[in-house]
Amino acid sequence: MATDLLTKAAAIAVGAATAAYVDKKLYLSHDLMKYWGHSLALVQTRYLIARNTRVADLWEELVDAMPSKVLVMFEGKKYTAVQLEIQANRVAHWAMSVGLTPGSIVALLMENRPEFLATWIGLSKVGVVAALINTHVAEEGLLHCLRVSDASVIIFGAECTAQVEHVLDRLPPRITRLAVYHEGTPVHFNRLYTTCLHASDGTQVPPPLAFARSLNEDVKQVSSHRPLLSQRKSILCTDMMLLIFTSGTTGLPKAARIEHQSLISRSMVFVRCAQITRFDRFYCSLPLYHTAGGVVAVGIMLLSGCSISLARKFSTTHFWSDVRATEATIVQYIGEMCRYLLHAPPSDLDRANVFYGATEGVGGMLNVCRERKDRGHLGQYGYLATAISGMTIVEYDVDADELLRVGELLIKVGASSPLHKFQGYFKDDAASAKKLLANAFTKASNGGDLYFRTGDLFRMDTDRSFYFMDRIGDTFRWNGENVATSEVAEALSAFPGISGLRFSQPVRRLTALVLVVDICVYGVALPGRDGRAGMAAMVFKDLDMEAFAKFCTSKLP
Incomplete structure (x- = not known):
């Protein structure tokens, strides 16, 4: 009897030891804990998609459930769900009054503020797409974004008046109306009588473009009631609701399509994995024209009912004071911000959730930090998690611009999964196709496969933790932004004194290098700073x- 008990105890001990060894090697318990949140998010996302849930539907359900809830805090003021709903409804009715219909596109150019949220939510109520423009772009960069977006209306903040004025006489022909969030009288442009370059008869600027009407005043003239659901009955959750501009590995910014289901799926993962509830307060100092702020932060609010403490822009000086003043429980950040904030004293109450993703991407990484070993990387993925996520690292040859085995992060595209669907770039099939890699590991004869190329170099250590290393191609990353060297080179080439400028192909793609006869733009690492700063080597006849x-300040954001 004693021998049998000892045998059973030994067997149990051996089994437990074997299970622990296998778990340590394969990270099964880690993956199961990680993917519980992901699985729950996927189930809920599929349910919402099956109901054809659009972002405006989520918003209106939230307002109906918690009408007096403070959803946004901004510069000492609080905005309830009903207050924002009234503004959004007015924007929706205004949009219809100026002839915008489902599928129309409006360019939105303004700094963070509650009106930003109310505007694009209001537009989505009637199926109008908002193209979110980076407030730092100007001149040719701004014109490029306006052309690519196919926008017919520009809504901008008064703080961006100078940027719009500088391109007023070169606006694309499609744009027929300007509206500004500006208290009081409309913003009259100095170049009121400038001839519009696209006016075929050479007449002066058409009246709608001669000045920008105050949207603050115009929306007061329309109804504050909720538009009928029939106004968006033709809109599907797979339709585009936003355009967000992202610098790719080459060239000018590309307009990434953001569908209703994309906002829902991306945000749901954060809500479930980070366990965000309506009792949380989410501090967002990231720009709302980018995905992290404009899609993820807003989506988290819509799905969880949490409040957003919104900052106009990131400030090291005011960051922690804002967090304390608004009693924020969650803060959102991107890489370089952490270096600025590390000077603040640590707190046992701090909890960080690190993530990696791309605006146009089909997946991402989420690292919920619970222990010290969880810090310093973008997530730990065992064999099970890797198989589910479809992520793999393949070698990237920087000389030949080819994939080999280890280096660039690829993510498997799953057309049937809202979490792994590639939405592509707006009206740019060539750029969309370039981001995809077919039959990478499975031959077409065996069914094939399809992967999304992130354009990012990663490494994975022996603990299967992922680390971001660098960008691929003719870009460098600075202050959380991807900067295309070709954009910088093109802008600088217009400065008088650079002559005989002829572009040539890059001979080597180390540190995002673009070679030109008289100008060379590249990224350089600086001590104590993340990313790379832009540097240009140029040949001048004479240099003032x-x-x-002054030229660089006006042309480059």
Whole structure:
């Protein structure tokens, strides 16, 4: 009897030891814990998609459930769900009054503020797409975004008036109306009588473009009641609701399509994995024209009912004071911000959730930090998690611009999964196709496969933790932004004194290098700073440094 008990105890011990060894090697318990949240998010996302849930539907359900809930805090003021709903409804009715219909596109150019949220939510109520423009772009960069977006209306904040004024006489022909969030009288442009370059008869600027009407005043003239559901009955959750501009590995910014289901699926993962509830307060100082702020932060609010403490822009000085003043329980950040904030004293109450993703991507990484070993990387993925996520690292040859085995992060595209669907770039099939890699590991004869190319170099250590290393191609990353060297080179090439400029192909793609006969733009690492700073080597006949500095300030964000 004693021998049998000892045998059973030994067998149990051996089994437990074997299970622990296998778990340590394969990270099964880690993956199961991680993917419980992901699985729950996927189930809920599929349910919402099956109901054809659009973002405006989520918003209106939230307002009906918690009408007096403070959803946004901004510069000492609080905005309830009903207050934002009234503004959004007015924007929706205004949009219809100026002839916008489902599928129309409006360019939105303004700094973070409650009106930003109310505007694109209001537009989505009637199926109008908002193209979110980076407030730092100007001149040719701004014109490019306006052309690519196919926008017919520009809504901008008064703080961006100068940027719009500088391109007023070069606006695309489609744009027929300007509206500004500006208290009081409309913003009259100095160049009121400038001839519009696209006016075929050479007449002066058409009246709608001669000045921007105050949207604050115009929306007061329309109804504050909720538009009928029939206004968006033709809109599907797979339709585009936003355009967000992202710098790719080459060229000018590309407009990434964001569908209703994309906002829902991305945000749901954060809500479930980070266990965000309506009792949380989410501090967002990231720009709402980018995905992290404009899609993820807003989506988390819509799905969880949490409040957003919104900052106009990131400030090291005011960050922690804002967090404390609004009693935020969650803060959102991107890489370089952490270096600025590390000077603040640590707290046992801090909890960080690190993530990696791309605006146009088909997946991402989420690292919920619970222990010290969870810090410093973008997530730990065992064999099970890797198989489910479809992520793999393949070698990237920087000389030949080819994939080999280890280096670039690829994510498997799953057309049937809302979490792994590639939405592509707006009206740019060539750029969309370039981001996809077919038959990478499975031959077409065996069914094939399809992967999304992130354009990012990663490494994985022996603990299967992922680390971001660098960008691929002619870009460098600075202050959380991807900067295309070709954009910088093109802008600088217009400065008087650079002659005989002829572009040539890059001979080597280390540190995002673009070679030109008289100008070379590349990224350089700086001590104590993340990413790379832009540097340009140029040949001048004569150089007026003061004039060149002013030129760079006006042309480059």
